Amino acid sequence: MEKLEKILRTRIRKLGLDTRIKEKTIFLYWEDIVGKLSRFSTPAFVNQGVLFVNVPNSVWAHNMLIFKHEILNRINSRLGSKIIKDIRFKCGKVGVRRFKGFDGETGKKIESIDLTEKELAKVDAIAFHIKDEVLRERFKEIVVKDLKYRKWKLQQKWKPCVECKRLHDEKHQLCYYCRSINNNNSVI
Numbered sequence: 001m002e003k004l005e006k007i008l009r010t011r012i013r014k015l016g017l018d019t020r021i022k023e024k025t026i027f028l029y030w031e032d033i034v035g036k037l038s039r040f041s042t043p044a045f046v047n048q049g050v051l052f053v054n055v056p057n058s059v060w061a062h063n064m065l066i067f068k069h070e071i072l073n074r075i076n077s078r079l080g081s082k083i084i085k086d087i088r089f090k091c092g093k094v095g096v097r098r099f100k101g102f103d104g105e106t107g108k109k110i111e112s113i114d115l116t117e118k119e120l121a122k123v124d125a126i127a128f129h130i131k132d133e134v135l136r137e138r139f140k141e142i143v144v145k146d147l148k149y150r151k152w153k154l155q156q157k158w159k160p161c162v163e164c165k166r167l168h169d170e171k172h173q174l175c176y177y178c179r180s181i182n183n184n185n186s187v188i
């Protein structure tokens with residue numbers, strides 16, 4: 001068993017999944033990291049070391065700025081390395097899962113997308129490091145949704161962003177997040 005874990009870990013590292021797994025951990029521990037502020041903020045996305053957080057309005061975006069460095073420190077000490085370099089606060093849905101496409105008709109379509117056995121095995125492998133069973137299941141749920149969402153995007157012929165390679169459906173070459181990073185504002 002130990003040997004298998006070692007093999008999986010090496011494979012995960014080789015695939016560059018280490019950072020991505022750690023990034024996803026933020027979604028899992030958000031309440032823990034920001035406490036009561038989680039009522040007014042929901043992590044949305046990580047791109048090139050920048051964490052995007054949804055807040056209900058621009059007033060809250062400015063309020064959250066006060067806590068930015070404290071939140072950054074807490075996240076990175078939780079992740080065990082300085083993976084997150086900056087946080088951007090943006091107006092958006094708060095208190096919901098970050099997959100906006102999962103509501104309504106589109107949501108049903110995404111949910112009904114099947115994953116292959118290989119893909120499911122991959123999910124198991126990357127969730128392997130989480131000891132707590134409840135957290136592990138929640139994590140797997142997030143990753144499964146992520147994979148289904150990606151498949152759906154490919155079906156819709158979304159194009160990869162020229163910078164971060166993530167799929168998006170905008171008319172720009174850069175995705176929304178890369179454009180925001182280039183704008184260099186803490187509130188967007």
Ligand SMILES: [Zn+2]
Binds near residue numbers: 161174177178179
């Ligand atoms: Zn991008």
